[in-house]
Every structure is written in structure tokens, then in C-alpha cells.
Amino acid sequence: MQHFPTRIFPRVIALAMLFTVSTVCAQTAYPTKPVRVIVTFAPGGVTDIATRIIAPRFGEGLGQAVVVENRAGAGGVIGADAVAKSAPDGYTLLSAFDNFASSPYLYKSTPYDPIRDFVPISLLVRSRPVIVVNPKLGANSFEDFIRVAKAKGSALNYASAGGGTSSHLIAELLKMTAGIEPTAVHYKGGAPAITDVLGGQVEMMVATISIALPHVRSGKLTALAVTSASRTALLPGVPAVGEFYPGFDAQSWIGFLAPAGTPREIIARVNAELRRAIASPDVKSKLEAQGFEIVGTSPEAFGEWIRNESTKWSRVIRDRRITVE
Incomplete structure (x- = not known):
């Protein structure tokens, strides 16, 4: 069995301690x-x-x-x-x-x-997006909206903030889930999209709560449902889509x-x-x-x-x- 000089061990221990301290310092130094x-x-x-x-x-x-x-x-x-x-x-x-x-x-x-x-x-x-419609559509509840959407088919239009955005994809998920076929009208951003919903040029939109809430509170838009599994405290009286279609959750x-x-x-x-x-x-x-x-x-x-x-x-x-x- 090979034996090492005892004087080497203190050096090995010192080097190990130095490496440990250096590693800890490197980790705790972030960010510099x-x-x-x-x-x-x-x-x-x-x-x-x-x-x-x-x-x-x-x-x-x-x-x-x-x-x-x-x-x-x-x-x-x-x-x-x-x-x-x-x-x-x-x-x-x-x-x-x-x-x-x-x-x-x-x-x-x-x-x-x-x-x-x-x-x-x-x-x-x-953030739980909310499905909003222009009051002229005549849908005062989510159930009303689904009935109107099924009756109108592709003649019903919905606004999105742009192709591929969450407002577009969530609407398409809703179409798959509820068996409706509204036609997408894409805009360059949420602001111009909701402007046209307010003006009645487009009937419906899946909008962020931040952009929709002022118009819902003023009565200019009707909030039908949030697109999540459960309700939000920001709109406690508005149901969640998940209440009608269990498992639906898009945020x-x-x-x-x-x-x-x-x-x-x-x-x-x-x-x-x-x-x-x-x-x-x-x-x-x-x-x-x-x-x-x-x-x-x-x-x-x-x-x-x-x-x-x-x-x-x-x-x-x-x-x-x-x-x-």
C-alpha cells in the first residue's frame, strides 16, 4: 500500500477549501x-x-x-x-x-x-381574457351568444389583435369547443380591434381585461365570459367559459x-x-x-x-x- 507524506494533506485541504470558497464567491457575486x-x-x-x-x-x-x-x-x-x-x-x-x-x-x-x-x-x-360583444348583437349572456353564433354561422365576425395572437387562438379554441364558426377579422393590435367592436363594424372579440374593462363598465360592451376555468375577481359577475365547457382554460x-x-x-x-x-x-x-x-x-x-x-x-x-x- 502506497503512503503519501503527511505534509501533503494540509496543502490538499487548503486547496479544496480555496476551491470551495472560490465557487461560492462566483455564485454569490452575480450580478456584477x-x-x-x-x-x-x-x-x-x-x-x-x-x-x-x-x-x-x-x-x-x-x-x-x-x-x-x-x-x-x-x-x-x-x-x-x-x-x-x-x-x-x-x-x-x-x-x-x-x-x-x-x-x-x-x-x-x-x-x-x-x-x-x-x-x-x-x-x-x-390575465383572463374576456369575450365581449357589441350590445347591438342582442346577446346578453354567454348562452345567448352561442345560440346567435350558431344561427349566424360565418356571417358573424370576430375581431382579433392579429393573426396568431392569443385573441385569435383563443377564439379558434372556442370555435372548436362550442361548434361555432364566426369569421376572423385581424387587426394590427388590440386597440384598433376593440375600436371596431365598439363601433359595431365587428360583433365580438376575445380581449384582454385591461383593454375591455373600461368599456364594459361604461356599458358600451357586454362581457359574456372570461376564457378561463374559473371566474376573476375583476369581473365577479361574469361566468367562466369553463363553467359551460369543463376543461376549457385559456389565459x-x-x-x-x-x-x-x-x-x-x-x-x-x-x-x-x-x-x-x-x-x-x-x-x-x-x-x-x-x-x-x-x-x-x-x-x-x-x-x-x-x-x-x-x-x-x-x-x-x-x-x-x-x-x-
């Missing part, structure tokens, strides 16, 4: 410079507003500035691809909107895989992701600071004023959410033969 968050849509949109509400308090927790950068184009694909190709060091993060899970099935040339090329950090907020959401390969220690730190930020009273109240419900999940739970969303929307896109150029 500003963190960039990519928003995949133009300034002023839902994702941009929510991200900019969260960013200052998130930065305070990290001890570094958080810079929000808009990289719009191709339904969010351009910005998401930029993050996927960034260094996995925690300094470039993605603020993803709900279409993140559906884009690969809509755009044939999507250069990334939403599951393989990203690490989920946290599902931060959700808008925003969550943060990082490039694949980002160290777990960094993911854990970012997750903790994001959850702390959205739970702070000032941030929480601002987000709720925009129609968001605070969530704040673990990375694992967000990963499962994305997988379920991908499965659901890939089926809708395939069955409805939806394509976006």
Missing part, C-alpha cells in the same frame, strides 16, 4: 453588471408595460440596474431568438408573452425550440426565461428576486390595475406550464390549419 431583459414586442404593449413595472424593484433586489430592451418583430420570434443565442450567464433574460409557446407552430422558420433552448425562471402574472400570461445552460444558482437567484418584486405592494397594485393576477411560480412549475401550453396550442393550430406568414 446590469441585467438586460428582452421584451419581444413594441413599447406600450402589455408585455412591455408589465416588464417595466417589475424591472425597478427587481433591479433593487439584484443590486444592479435592469435594462428593458424592446426587440419586436415576427410575433416575438426575433427577440426570443436573440435571447436563445445569448451567453447563458444570467445577464440576458427574456420576458415572454403567452404566444411564446405557440410561435414555433405558427411560424415555419422559428429558429429555436421554446423548451430545449430556454430555462424557465418564473410564470409571473396571468394570457407573462413569464421570464433564460438561455439554456444558465447555472441553476443564477436561475434560483433571479426567481427569488422576481417573486419578491411582484409581491411588493407597489408593484402588485400596479400590475393588478392592468388586469393581471400575481402568480410567481417555481422554475419547475413554469416549465410544466409551458409544456402544457405548447401541447394545447399546437393542437388548435394544427386542427384549425392556422398559419402566419
Whole structure:
């Protein structure tokens, strides 16, 4: 049996301790410079507003500035691809909107895989879209609307914020579920879409609560149902589609992701600071004023959410033969 000089052991122990301390320091040092968050849509949109509400308090927790950068184009694909190709060091993060899970099935040339090329950090907020109609349609309840829609067939029109957006896909899921066939009229954004619903040029829309709520409260639009499994406190008197069709659940959401390969220690730190930020009273109240419900999940739970969303929307896109150029 070979014996080593006893004087070597103190050196080995010292080196091991030095390595451990160095590793811990490297992990706890993050971040040492500003963190960039990519928003995949133009300034002023839902994702941009929510991200900019969260960013200052998130930065305070990290001890570094958080810079929000808009990289719009191709339904969010351009910005998401930029993050996927960034260094996995925690300094470039993605603020993803709900279409993140559906884009690969809509755009044939999507250069990334939403599951393989990203690490989920946290599902931060959700919003339950609401089905609204112009009062002139004569549908005062969800059941009334389904009867009218079945009678009118494709002569009934619905507005969407654009092909492939959640307002489009949720309406198509409703069509599949309820057996109705209203015709889609696509707009460049939710604002012009709901303007035409208000004017009566289009009868119906699946809209975000933030854009629809003022018009519902003023009586200019009728809220028929929220497109989730359960009701929302923002419209407690409005039923959920899931009450009529069990299992129906379609919500808008925003969550943060990082490039694949980002160290777990960094993911854990970012997750903790994001959850702390959205739970702070000032941030929480601002987000709720925009129609968001605070969530704040673990990375694992967000990963499962994305997988379920991908499965659901890939089926809708395939069955409805939806394509976006």
C-alpha cells in the first residue's frame, strides 16, 4: 500500500477549501453588471408595460440596474431568438408573452425550440381574457351568444389583435369547443380591434381585461365570459367559459426565461428576486390595475406550464390549419 507524506494533506485541504470558497464567491457575486431583459414586442404593449413595472424593484433586489430592451418583430420570434443565442450567464433574460409557446407552430422558420433552448425562471402574472360583444348583437349572456353564433354561422365576425395572437387562438379554441364558426377579422393590435367592436363594424372579440374593462363598465360592451376555468375577481359577475365547457382554460400570461445552460444558482437567484418584486405592494397594485393576477411560480412549475401550453396550442393550430406568414 502506497503512503503519501503527511505534509501533503494540509496543502490538499487548503486547496479544496480555496476551491470551495472560490465557487461560492462566483455564485454569490452575480450580478456584477446590469441585467438586460428582452421584451419581444413594441413599447406600450402589455408585455412591455408589465416588464417595466417589475424591472425597478427587481433591479433593487439584484443590486444592479435592469435594462428593458424592446426587440419586436415576427410575433416575438426575433427577440426570443436573440435571447436563445445569448451567453447563458444570467445577464440576458427574456420576458415572454403567452404566444411564446405557440410561435414555433405558427411560424415555419422559428429558429429555436421554446423548451430545449430556454430555462424557465418564473410564470409571473396571468390575465383572463374576456369575450365581449357589441350590445347591438342582442346577446346578453354567454348562452345567448352561442345560440346567435350558431344561427349566424360565418356571417358573424370576430375581431382579433392579429393573426396568431392569443385573441385569435383563443377564439379558434372556442370555435372548436362550442361548434361555432364566426369569421376572423385581424387587426394590427388590440386597440384598433376593440375600436371596431365598439363601433359595431365587428360583433365580438376575445380581449384582454385591461383593454375591455373600461368599456364594459361604461356599458358600451357586454362581457359574456372570461376564457378561463374559473371566474376573476375583476369581473365577479361574469361566468367562466369553463363553467359551460369543463376543461376549457385559456389565459394570457407573462413569464421570464433564460438561455439554456444558465447555472441553476443564477436561475434560483433571479426567481427569488422576481417573486419578491411582484409581491411588493407597489408593484402588485400596479400590475393588478392592468388586469393581471400575481402568480410567481417555481422554475419547475413554469416549465410544466409551458409544456402544457405548447401541447394545447399546437393542437388548435394544427386542427384549425392556422398559419402566419
